[in-house]
Amino acid sequence: MYRADTTADEAAEITAFRRAEKKYKLYYEQSSKKFYRKKKPKQVDLSEVLDFNSILNSHNQNDELPPGIAAVRCGFDDRPVFRLETRPGFYFIPGALSVEEQCKWIRESLRSFPQPPNRTNHNAIYGPVGDLFVAAKEGKVLLEEEGSNGDGQKWRFCEEGVAKLRSKGNACKSVSGTALLRKLRWSTLGLQFDWSKRNYNVSLPHNKIPDALCELAQKLAAPAMPKGEEFHPEAAIVNYFGLGDTLGGHLDDMELDWSKPIVSMSLGCKAIFLLGGKSRDDPPLAMFLRSGDVVLMAGEARECFHGVPRIFIDEENAEIDSLETHFSEESHLLDYVRTSRININIRQVF
């Protein structure tokens, strides 16, 4: 049951959630060949991972459902929404977003969501960084300008040649737009989440969540909403995953009213999602999340630990064929999407 690199003593100490994270995390085979360059991922047993795509297919074909899973129909394009009997408040909507919708939100997540005043993980080092995706596409370089230039911004994008000239002989720091895009881990929309204090900082400048995203979230939230109430999206966190990136087990508990769901949309490469219980010692359920799937977490499910231990970028497992077709003329988006996953989770804060 435990990985070979975990001793029995260590295994006894780690929680059930951590054990599952270690089980599904990406590890590489140790190559005996010194100059063998391409690292080979270790095989992982996926037989216990719930697959809502197959559940949906067998439900559509013969009305069958595995034990512990129920289907509700609640006006969401008349497609079934699944719930887990052991996790009240958790809902899974397989393929909730059309391919066109997925492409739209991938574009927005890369082009407009990281735009100031929205904050990203890059703010802490570089201050506000605008037009990141365009800069990466155009091969630009973010260069640290010497001293202050009056507007307080010390880092600016410039052409690669200019960056080389300016840094010649100077100790100017620079970083390529491509590297920054690869290192983009999160951006925040609407009310800005302060990760250091783990709360919403309402005094930070922010824009409202875009209307189209609000409307979509309201439609998607319906199965998990208390009767007669409306979902008011006020904040969203966009998580960006590259190969090997994980999101450790956590709770999303900084919102006032837990009866309102978190609406969580998956885009890009397939991932494994772990849904635990109220304690890290409760063994989590593992399930695949594909591009276009939507998860809702409301009520008791808001108190459940959850995380993402793995994304798959290999051809067989990533399951992004339709995205590749749609982005075939947009090489930068295509390159990004082939090795990445994006999660947009939308919240009502108050």
Ligand code: SIN
């Ligand atoms: C989260 O739990 O905050 C995101 C989950 C996901 O990436 O699907």
